[in-house]
Amino acid sequence: MLSRLTALPRDARDTLFLLLVIAWVLLPQVNELPLWCSALAAAVLLWRGWLAVQGKPLPGKRWLLLLLALTMAATWLTHRTLLGRDAGVTMLVVLLTLKTLELRARRDAFVVFFLGFFCMLSNFFYSQSLLVAFSMLLGLLGLLTVLVNAHMPVGKPPLAQAAKTAGWMALLGMPIMLVLFLLFPRLAPLWGVPSDAMTGRSGLSASMQVGTIAKLALDESVALRIKFDGAPPRKQDMYFRGPVLSSFDGIEWRPSRLNTAVRYGVTASLAVSGEPLNYEVTLEPTNRPWVFVMEAAAQSPVLPSGYQSAMQPDLQWLANRPFTDLVRYKAQSYPAFQHGPLQSVPGLQEFRDLPPGFNPRTLALARDIRGDPNLRGADTARLVEVVLDRLREGGYTYTLEPGVYGQHTADEFWFDRKQGFCEHIASAFVILMRAMDIPARIVTGYQGGELNSVDGFWVVRQSSAHAWAEVWQSGRGWVRVDPTSVVAPARIGEFERLVVPQGAVAQALSAFSPTLMTQLRLFWEAANNNWNQWVLNYTQGKQLELLKNIGFESPSWEDLSYVLIAIIVLAALLGAGWTLWDRAQHDPWVRLLARARKRLDKAGIASTPATSPRQLALEVAGRYGRQEGSAGRMLSDWLLRLEQQRYAAAPAAGGKTPPQLRALREEFKRLAWPA
Structure with missing residues (x-):
């Protein structure tokens, strides 16, 4: 196979390498592009490669114009616009791949090269992870290699030589890159990705249907990282508060009508006690304004410049705009706290309301509990304990796949299935509390975390998404009740999450070494965290x-x-x-001849400082021939002209480098030197 590739004409070989580099650059975007665009790009690149190998003529301009018109129409139908990030990237990929069908001259090749650079940068619109950065670094070296190779003369210079030159170019450019990275002012909006760059990110939602959080249990991506200043809290105390859901229509839970609740006396009224916990949060982009902090934060987290946050009446912290980039902030929380009104107020009625026509058996169960002679006059704490005892002793189980729930979700949980994920349990619990005329609501967020022993950060994943309940008690306000901790204590205490099915490779590695996958993941996440902390989060501050x-x-x-x-x-x-x-120290002619000797010495043509350029030219001609247009002919002619410049030309005025020598020096860079 390798011999067949090396036997191809230079144009075909260079074209195949260019197509391979383009495919590498486009590969990370496959999941973000429309299916038709990815299929078109693959088909065009394969077609262009086949044309190069077979030596077939390229399609005419009419076909290209027709393809361009069809792809523009498809882009419009897909995105309903030709502007914006997604539509722009789609058109950029289309133009790059179609332009490969016009590779007839060096000018066309340069257009393809620089379109490739733009496509490479567009990958960072969707992900700025360490893996994407590393793959794009390889793509950059590949594009530089084909760019250097295009400037080499006729013949078949080895790609390794072009790759070496490209590597040196990248290496020499690294100090400049580092200085610009450290000191170039980061001024919005000139710095950063577009504001829609994180649209569609997975994570918690502003509403909840029974079963939605269970889907997040399959997502092992990182939601946030925590670095505690001192000793970390217990895992069972790690509740990171997110949206609070109080309005229920029988199908979906939504946030409270806060204006109405505040008007009638339901405010945060947070009171904290004990020693605070100080920590730093690194939050992945969410495209949401939610500031995740441990319960409960009495003071606003210290957000980066441009962000402000405020506590809501339901104790959730919200920023003034969504987090579309990785963000890092400091916070202080008190595990011992009390919040909400201490006495009954009219606004609590919202947290007792239930829609008519739903969960009749749960309503009957509530009446039975209230009518129990042993519970007459029981306070809220006693009634909560009765329901928790039912969960504890009634054969209820915690599972990721409880099946599809119907219209009466609470009825099915309490009487039929008796199994569910955290939102099934929390929703059924809150509905039963409300049916007993007890104010209750659902809190969503994240619970627990995993300590990465490599870098000392606590990692909270999307699979750590959790739902728990709050009930209102007279004299105490809102009190956290996590019914999942009764059904599955290990989920909260030791944080034993449900096992997500592994792929074939992960299963094979786990069978070889049970701890290998865990260690590899810890090292990789530590590397990603360092990338986030020192590169992506390198702000103006x-x-x-x-x-x-x-x-x-x-x-x-x-x-x-x-x-x-x-x-x-x-x-x-x-x-x-x-x-x-x-x-001043070196004769430029002698230095140029020394560079030529060094190149020829690598090819096996030995020489001494006394060997003249004419003798070297004869050696080259004897080994590689002097056929018209061959690399040997061009090299030997260059050596003869170098000698002629030294001994036949008049010296330049003022000690400047003669123009003939400057021309020979430029030609030296383009010559196809033998390997």
């Missing part, structure tokens, strides 16, 4: 902190610009000084 460390008292973004300009000027002066020194 960190830039200003860097300036403080080097002596600025109150730095600003203008100071960043001054430092950046100073470094650029200093680098330019150092480069100019080195160039002048190098020219």
Whole structure:
């Protein structure tokens, strides 16, 4: 197979390599592109590769215009626009792949190269993970390789030589990249991904139907990372509060009518006690304004510049705008707290309401409990304990797949299925509480976490999504009740989550070593966390902190610009000084001949400092021939012209490099040197 590829003409070989690089660049976006776009891109790239291998002519412009018109229509039908992120990326992929069918000249190749660079950058609209960054680094080296290869002369220069040159280019550019990364001012909206870059992210919802949170149990992606300043709390105390759901229509739970509740006396009224916990949260993009903190935070979390947060009457913290990027903030929470009205107020009626016509057997159960002679005059705490005893002793189980619930979800849980995930249990519990005229509501968020022993961060995954209940008690306010902890104590205490089915590779690795998959995941997540902390979360605040460390008292973004300009000027002066020194110390003609000797020595043509360019030209001609247009002919002619420039040309005025020598030096870079 390799011999067949090397036997292909240079145009065909270079085209196949270019198509391979394009496919690599487009691969991470397959899940984000419309199905027809991915299929079209694959078909066009395969077709173009077949044309290159077979030496067939490329399609005419009429076919390309027809394909372009059809794809524009398909883009419009898919996105209902030709503008915006998703439609723009779709059209960019279409244009890149269709342009490969026009590779007739070097100009066409350059258009493909730079469209490839744009497509490579568009991958970061959808993911900025370490894996995507690494794969795009390989894509960058591939595009640089084909760009260098396109500037090489006729013949079949090895791709390894072009790849080596591209690698050196990338390596030399790294200091510049690092300086720009550290000091280039991050000014919105010029810095960052588009605001719709995180649309469609999975996670908690602002409403809940029974069964929706169970779907998140299959999602092992990270929701947030926690770094505690001191000793961490117990796992059973790690409740990260999210949306609070109080309005129920029989099918779906929604947030409370807060304005009405506040008007009638239901406010946060938070009172904390004991020692606080100080910690830092790294929140993955959610496209939601929810600020996840441990229950309960009395003070606003310290958010990055541009964000503000406020506590809602239901104790949830909301930011002034959604989190479309990775964000890191500090918070302080008190595990011992009390909130809500201590005495009955009219606004609590909302948390007793139930829609008519739903769950008749649950309503009858509530009447039976209320009518029990042993429970006459029982307070709310006693009634809650009775219901928890029923969960504890009634054969109820915690499962990820309880089946599809019908219209009367609470009836099915209490009397028929007796199994469910956390939202099944919490919803049935709250409905029963309300049926007994006890104010109750559902709180969603995350519970528990896993300590990553590699970097010391606690990892909270989407699969840690949880739903629990709050009931109102006179003199105490809202009290957390987690009925899932009664059905499955290990879910809350030791945080033993339901096992998600593994793939074939994961099963094979687990069979080989039970702890191997766990260790690999810990190391990979620690690496991703470092990437998030030091790269994605390198904000303007960190830039200003860097300036403080080097002596600025109150730095600003203008100071960043001054430092950046100073470094650029200093680098330019150092480069100019080195160039002048190098020219003064070395004869440019001798240096160019030495570079040629070094290249020929690698090809087996040995020489000494006394070997003249003419002797080298004869060696090259004897080994590679002097056929018209061959690489050997071009190389030997270049060596003869180098000798002629030295001994036949008049010296340049003022000691400057003669124009003939500058031309030979530029041609040296384009020659196909033998390997």
